[in-house]
Amino acid sequence: MSRRSFLISGAVLCFLALLGFLGWPLYKKLTFRKASAALIERTERALEKHPELKSDYDKAIEDGVLSYDKAKELLEKAGETVRPDE
Numbered sequence: 001m002s003r004r005s006f007l008i009s010g011a012v013l014c015f016l017a018l019l020g021f022l023g024w025p026l027y028k029k030l031t032f033r034k035a036s037a038a039l040i041e042r043t044e045r046a047l048e049k050h051p052e053l054k055s056d057y058d059k060a061i062e063d064g065v066l067s068y069d070k071a072k073e074l075l076e077k078a079g080e081t082v083r084p085d086e
Contacts, residue, residue, distance in 0.1 A: 033068040039082070043071045046078035053077055 001009075035043070043066065047057055053074055060070035072082045 035066045035068045035071040039068065039071050039075075040066055042080070043074050046075055046080060050078045 043057070047053055056074055056077065060066055060074065075082050
């Protein structure tokens with residue numbers, strides 16, 4: 001392999017690795033699911049029963065939006081199950 005082709009292949013591999021690192025935050029932003037109103041209401045009812053989860057709820061909603069994953073996590077800590085269609 002000549003020096004030139006070695007450098008080109010190295011540059012291509014670096015570019016592909018860079019795409020992976022830059023693509024991950026974009027993927028997370030695009031796949032973000034906001035919790036439905038019913039799920040938020042269930043979460044708030046669970047917080048009334050389990051006030052020890054209030055600090056976790058405050059962390060989950062600090063950006064102003066409760067995500068599906070965080071709501072599901074809080075409800076599971078409270079001992080409730082969440083169906084995927086909620």
